[in-house]
Amino acid sequence: MKKVVIGIVALAAVFFVVLQVFTWYNGNNIMSNQAVFKIYMDVKDEDMDEYFGVEKGTYDKDNHMIVCNLPVQPAPFKQYQQVVDFDINSIDCNEKYVKGDYVKYDETELSDDQNATLFIINKNYSRPVGMIDHQLEGKNSGIVASRQVHLDYQMAAINHIVLAKDRVYEYCNK
Template sequence: MKKIILGIVALAAVLFVVLQIFTWYNGNNIMSNQAVFKIYMDVKDEDMDEYFGVEKGTYDKENHMIVCNLPVQPAPFKQYQQVVDFNISSIDCNEKYTKGDYVKYDQTELNDDQNATLYIINKNYSPSAGPIDSQLEGKGAGTVASRQVHLEYQMGTINHIVLAKDKVYEYCNK
């Protein structure tokens, strides 16, 4: 009886150690069923109005910012929007995943259609309590324009997606 209890305790200890190693690995790496996004814009300021299909002179770099609703349906309180980065020269294709720098989305959180929505919003807009989607799309909510784009991305990696005037591409796989 003593050997059986000792065996069960040893098995539990081994399983606990394996679980801790897997948890650490998952927290510090992107698994093959997860995707990470970093969205960049490669459209000149003077072409931004045409890109969004709005009247010339609408987009103002000083007063507006571009926000991307990623193609995900995450759990509550998990970030699904990202301010678009304009500094394409800072892309590092050999970048390693660092916990806290990006949000990982697993297969169950990703939308099948892979469509993202871009918004031009006022920089001084401060949302009230409630769902962000409805606030961005509502009247007077600070939204200047929106546009849908299709994102091609890969699992198990940091996707550096570039939105150019005539195409959308993954920078590190061009």
């Protein structure tokens, strides 16, 4: 009987250690069924109106920001919007995943159509970036314009997606 109890305790200890190693690995790496997004814009300020299909002079970089609704359907309270970065020169293709710096999305959260929505919003918009939705678009919403884009991305990677005037591409896989 003593050997059985010792065997069960040893098996439980091994299982606990394996679970801890997997939890640590999952927390510090991007798994094969997950994707991470970093969105960049490579459109000149003077071409932004044309890119969004709005009247010339509408976009003002001092008063507006670009936000991307990612092609995901996450659990409640999980971030799915991202302020677009304009500094494509800072992209590091060898960048390692750092827990807390990124949001990982697994296969169940990724949209099948891979379409993202870009918004031009007022910087003084009263709602948090996380509450932007195309259904709120209207006269007093703070949303100036929106546009759909298709994102091709890879699993198990940090996707550095660049939105250019004539195409959308993954920077590290040019």
